[in-house]
Amino acid sequence: MVATKKTPAKAARTSTPSSSSSDAxxxxxxxxxxxxRKQKPTEYNKFFAAxxxxxxxxxxxxxxxxxxxxKRxxxxxxxxxxxxxxADSDD
Incomplete structure (x- = not known):
């Protein structure tokens, strides 16, 4: 009887990770x-595309x-x- 109780429990443990992976x-x-949201293109992105x-x-x-x-x-x-x-030349 002890052996049959371990088998279903082992099967239950095996199915638990697969169900949690589907939850994930x-x-x-x-x-x-x-x-x-997609970020706005930077100055470099615009320059690169052009x-x-x-x-x-x-x-x-x-x-x-x-x-x-x-290089450009x-x-x-x-x-x-x-x-x-x-900015420092105002003095």
């Missing part, structure tokens, strides 16, 4: 259904396009920093 997947669906559109017609290699865009972004940021008025 249900919980994930609830979280993703509400979802986070530059990618320009370079797609002329350069086929995606890695090369990305390298060029990153660095140049743009350096230029913007040089042209920006310094």
């Amino acid at each position: 997947s249900t919980k994930k669906k609830k979280r993703s259904a509400g979802g986070r 530059q990618m559109a320009l370079l797609k017609a002329t350069i086929e290699d995606n890695e090369e396009r990305r390298r060029i865009i990153s 972004w660095a140049e743009k940021k350096a230029e913007d920093a040089a042209n920006a008025p310094a």
Whole structure:
């Protein structure tokens, strides 16, 4: 009798994790259904998209396009920093 009682209990323990995993997947669906709002594109995202559109017609290699865009972004940021008025110069 003891052996038969252990078998159903073992079977019950085995089914418990699978039912909890289905509960976990249900919980994930609830979280993703509400979802986070998509962030607004940053200045870099906008710059990247515009530059990618320009370079797609002329350069086929995606890695090369990305390298060029990153160099252009660095140049743009350096230029913007040089042209920006310094906050400490008001003295």
